[in-house]
Structure formats: structure tokens, C-alpha cells
Amino acid sequence: MKILHKNLFKKIYKIRKIETKISDLYNEQEMRCPVHLSIGQEAIAAGVCQALRKEDKVLSSHRSHAHYIAKGGNIRSMIAELYGKETGCAKGLGGSMHLQDKKAGVVAAVPIVGSTIAIGVGVALKAASNINRKKFITVIFFGEGATEEGIFHESINFAVVNNLPVLFVCENNLFSVYTPLKDRQSNKRNIINIVKNNGMPAFSADGNDVTKVYALAKKSINLIRKYNRPVFLEFKTYRWLEHCGPNWDDDLGYRKKSELNRWIKKCPLKKIEKKLTKNNLTTIKNKIDDEVADAFNFAKKSNFPKKSFLKKFY
Amino acid sequence: MPQIKYFQAIKEAQTQLMYKDKRVMIMGLGVNDPKGIFGTTKNLNKIFGNKRILETPTSENAVTGIAIGAAIQGLRPILTHQRVEFSLLSIEQIINQAAKWYFMSGGESNTPIVIRLIIGKGWGQGPQHSQSLETLFSHIPGLKVVSPSNAHDAKGLLVSAVKDNGPVIFFEHRWLHNIYGEVPKKLYSIPIGKAKVVQNGKDITIVSFSEALIQVLRLKKILSECGISAEIIDLRSLRPLDKSSIFRSVKKTKKILVVDNGWKSYGISAEIVSLVSEKLLSILKEKPIRLGIREIPIPSTRALAKNCYLNSESILKAVSKLTKIKIKNKIKKKYLNQLLLKETDIPYKDFQGPF
Numbered sequence: 017m018k019i020l021h022k023n024l025f026k027k028i029y030k031i032r033k034i035e036t037k038i039s040d041l042y043n044e045q046e047m048r049c050p051v052h053l054s055i056g057q058e059a060i061a062a063g064v065c066q067a068l069r070k071e072d073k074v075l076s077s078h079r080s081h082a083h084y085i086a087k088g089g090n091i092r093s094m095i096a097e098l099y100g101k102e103t104g105c106a107k108g109l110g111g112s113m114h115l116q117d118k119k120a121g122v123v124a125a126v127p128i129v130g131s132t133i134a135i136g137v138g139v140a141l142k143a144a145s146n147i148n149r150k151k152f153i154t155v156i157f158f159g160e161g162a163t164e165e166g167i168f169h170e171s172i173n174f175a176v177v178n179n180l181p182v183l184f185v186c187e188n189n190l191f192s193v194y195t196p197l198k199d200r201q202s203n204k205r206n207i208i209n210i211v212k213n214n215g216m217p218a219f220s221a222d223g224n225d226v227t228k229v230y231a232l233a234k235k236s237i238n239l240i241r242k243y244n245r246p247v248f249l250e251f252k253t254y255r256w257l258e259h260c261g262p263n264w265d266d267d268l269g270y271r272k273k274s275e276l277n278r279w280i281k282k283c284p285l286k287k288i289e290k291k292l293t294k295n296n297l298t299t300i301k302n303k304i305d306d307e308v309a310d311a312f313n314f315a316k317k318s319n320f321p322k323k324s325f326l327k328k329f330y
Numbered sequence: 331m332p333q334i335k336y337f338q339a340i341k342e343a344q345t346q347l348m349y350k351d352k353r354v355m356i357m358g359l360g361v362n363d364p365k366g367i368f369g370t371t372k373n374l375n376k377i378f379g380n381k382r383i384l385e386t387p388t389s390e391n392a393v394t395g396i397a398i399g400a401a402i403q404g405l406r407p408i409l410t411h412q413r414v415e416f417s418l419l420s421i422e423q424i425i426n427q428a429a430k431w432y433f434m435s436g437g438e439s440n441t442p443i444v445i446r447l448i449i450g451k452g453w454g455q456g457p458q459h460s461q462s463l464e465t466l467f468s469h470i471p472g473l474k475v476v477s478p479s480n481a482h483d484a485k486g487l488l489v490s491a492v493k494d495n496g497p498v499i500f501f502e503h504r505w506l507h508n509i510y511g512e513v514p515k516k517l518y519s520i521p522i523g524k525a526k527v528v529q530n531g532k533d534i535t536i537v538s539f540s541e542a543l544i545q546v547l548r549l550k551k552i553l554s555e556c557g558i559s560a561e562i563i564d565l566r567s568l569r570p571l572d573k574s575s576i577f578r579s580v581k582k583t584k585k586i587l588v589v590d591n592g593w594k595s596y597g598i599s600a601e602i603v604s605l606v607s608e609k610l611l612s613i614l615k616e617k618p619i620r621l622g623i624r625e626i627p628i629p630s631t632r633a634l635a636k637n638c639y640l641n642s643e644s645i646l647k648a649v650s651k652l653t654k655i656k657i658k659n660k661i662k663k664k665y666l667n668q669l670l671l672k673e674t675d676i677p678y679k680d681f682q683g684p685f
Contacts, residue, residue, distance in 0.1 A: 135398050
């Protein structure tokens, strides 16, 4: 148990550290791309990815940093991508919203909400095909806004009909950009029931408690591996910073300060740290701090892509 | 050489590709239904099974994304829509994802996907079943667009499309499906991006593609008997466009007529005339002419549809204007009566509908 908790802590700490550093350095104006930071939402990425194997694959959306880091994506290439450098994971062509690391199983992230849900199901179609049969499961992370898109409903139906090994993970942070749930969904709407009525098992849990996320993810992944069928999970959580950018956004008044404070009290990092009070975490923290500092140094020192690189395309 | 119909050529290409390469799969609504996409996929599941010939829900958007996902993992899906218009439900996946995937991955990840789009015409199919939307797709860097006019090219281009590592939009005109052509039995490919000079000539260059080209070809005899030596170019591919074949011909004839399959504005014909104007304006002896369909949706009723589609008269008139050679009425009547239909909403005389 202690090892598991340490591993979960490592993932969350690393995400928090990187996101905080991006936030701190953003005003230098060298990371010139939109950033959607995951601070406050780290537990879902950490808990789910802890339950995965290296060969399993993940896809994400615009807020993808946490998933990339938790799945073991190379953080030097991630930060370099934010700096627009040739060493970036998309060689500077994609930016923060196009994180990917084939080796680590991070297939893709794209900013069009809902789009990767279908693409992820297609990735799973390969896993279920008869050729080069390599078993893996595909995890698709998306926000609750994506469940308002037609493509979500089309995709879950397809995954059920074709018995595909997919874990759908909905991170419900209550806002689509700044628009609250009450303006977007009927208060009678229940996503778990919607999914279940499509013939897919669906469960939910506290998205800020990483041990609960891990336990549910592990159980679901076992189901998927055993029965080769998709499962849907919903986790409630909360974004601390602005929708897009490095700052707090309380001045906008679209959410109550008290609501934010309530969620900050449920900090995923503090929660897991409490479980490890008897351990000295300094060594772990220092190691991650160094790794993150190295990634930023690497990115800053890297070159921009050359003009001739564009000739590679079309 | 065996004579087979255009739709059979497409089926033959798919069948041979699937025997040869187990990564190739077919998906779409109706691929396994009793009619099998106008016969092009009929009974293929009996050979290759329901996993490789995958029937799909009515979910064009997701299914396109699913094809992309399968493609980036190494499969080679051929996705089919029975009409072009259904693909509009998936335009986000096509333009944002498929077209840009190679780019967005820094050139590391490919999307070998073919999307077959079928253009309807006539028999009252109306505003949403008869659009020639080639331009929409040809505008996008990262997409390749082909539009074969005959069975031979259909097979060869489909083979190239499936072998291509990027997304290819494959336009089929429904009226071409039943036209016979000489098609080699073996698997062969025709390179994407190469036009074909279907008739050599020196007086005028006529550029066309898809079903519009068939309408031009029907006038071949009239033109030659009137003493007009027309060079006719079948574009075959719309993106990339074979500019050099067009330029080579126009340098010779110094006149150009472009007969479009769809609307002129911002269209394929607009692109070609622009390119020729930019490059060869000083050698042109006449102002270029474009012909296309009327710039409104196509009405269902045949009484009005005929006023919207291309017709032989307007093509002949344009050729005459450019070459300054009169089309003799006697010759015109002789062939028009013999070759063409009074009705413009059916592909051949005995056609009894529906599509």
C-alpha cells in the first residue's frame, strides 16, 4: 500500500510542480501558446494512469498536461513543445494542445472538444482487430462538456456494439470554459444512466481522492481486460486557475470564491500527502524538482525549428 | 482487356487490395446491406468477414474519427458514404484531424484513410443529394482529392488512394457507376496528381473531370466534324492538381475552357483559370471561359433541374466562341439527336429510377 501511495504521490506532485512552473514562467512570454492547466484536477490522471500498463494508450483533449505526465510522457519534449522548439513532442508544430508521446502510449491530444473520443475508439478498433494482435486498452480522457457533443454518444454506442476495450474517463469540473452545468444540462440529466442505457457499465467516484480514483480505475480496467468491453467512469473535480492561461480568475465573477475555496480544501496533493506523513518525502520531491528544472532548461536551450522543416509537409 | 462497369472496377480494386494487404478494411453505413453501396461492397463480408467489412451505426462523425484512430494505429480503412452530403456531418474530423494529423505529429504519424464520397444527380434527388462539393475538400492542405471519370482510372486511383499514407477523398459520380470501361484484371495503380490527355488537339484546351468530362466527350464527334481540334484533359486528381499538364496544353492551344462538375465560384474551374492567368496570361489568345452548374441548389423537379445542370449547347457555344469556328447546325443536330437525351435528369434512356 505504501508503495502505491508513494507512486500516486509522485505523479500528482510532478503534475503540480510542472503546472505551477508553467504558471510562474508564463509571463516571460516565451511559452507563446494557449495553456490549459490541470492544477486541482491531477488525481484523475494520476489514479487512472497508475492502473495502466506501459503498452496501454491514452488520448486527451485541450487540458492534457496531467494525462501526458501521468502516463509517463517525456517532460523535456513536453516543455520544449510549449516553448515552440524543434525538440518538442510535435516539433513545435502543435503547442500545448497537441501533446503526444508514442513510446509512452500518449497517442494524441487535440483541442476540439469530443474529437479524440472517436479517434480513441478507432485506436481500440485496432486492438480488437485480428492483425498483429497486441492486447492493450485505450483510455480516453475528456471533460463533461464533451458529453454534450454528439460524437460522445456516437462513440460510446459504437464501442458497445463492437465490444471494444476502452475506458472512457469523464472529468467533470462543472464548467465548460466559464459556463456552468446549470446553463448547459437539465438538472434531471444523469450521465451514468445515459451511458448505462447504451449498454455500458458506468461508475463514478470522487475525482480529488486519488486512492479512490485508482481503486475504481483498477477495477474497471480488470473488467475491460477480462471481458473486452468498454467501461465509463465519471469523476467530479474542479479547475483552480482560469480556463486558459496561467492566472487565477476570481475577478471574473463566474464562480463563487467560496466554491473555489471549498475545492481547494479538497486538494488532491494534500490528500495523498496526508497518507504519507510518516515518510520523508524530501528525497522524492527533490528528485522531481530537479527533473522539472532540467526539462525547462532543456526547452529554453533548444533551438527553434528551421524554416526548411516546413518543406517536409504537403 | 475485360470490359467492366465503373462500380465493378471499384469493387475489384477493393477486393484485390484486401486479399493483398490484411490492414485494409472497409467501413460505412450499408457496406454489408443487401445492396452493398451500389454493388461496390456487395458480399465482400462473405469473403473477408464482418470485422474487415464493418457495418457502422448512423454516426458519420464518430465513424470518421474511428477510421482515423484505426489508421494511426496501422490499419488502412476505406470509409464510404452513399452521398457526399453525409460526410458533412464529419467535416470536423476530416479537416481538423485527418488532414492535419501528419503535420500535428511533427511528421511522425500517418493517417492512411480513404473516404469514398458519391455525388448524386437527377431523378429528383434535389438540394441535398446532388452536390458536387469537390472544392470544399480540395481547399484543404493535407487532403488529397481524386475524381476518376472512368472505370480504368477508378480502379487505379483507388489502389493509389489506399496505398497513400495520408487521407484521400475519393469522389465517385453516381452516373459513372454503370459505364463500362476497359479494366486490366491485375492490380495496378494510377499516380495521384497526374492528369490525362484524353484527346490531343491544337485549337483549344478543354479541362474537365468526373461526370462533366463525359458530357464533353459526348461532343467529340461534333467538334471534329466542324474542324475543331480540341485537346481534352481529364484532371483525375483535384489536389494535388497537375498544373504542368494544363500549362503544357495551353501553351500549345493558347485557349482554355474549363468545364466544372459543380459551381464555378471559388471552385475547381476558378482555380484553374487563376493559375493559367497568373502563368500564361500573355500567351492567351482569348479570355478563358468557365462553365459550371447554376449557382443555386439543384431543384428536385426535372422541369427546373434541367435549367441548372450543364448542357451540351453551352459547351459547344463556349468552344465556338473561343475557337471562332462555327458549330454547323446540321452536324450538331445529327449527333445531339443521336447521342443525347431530351431529359437531363436521367443518365441513359432506359433508366427507371430511383437511385
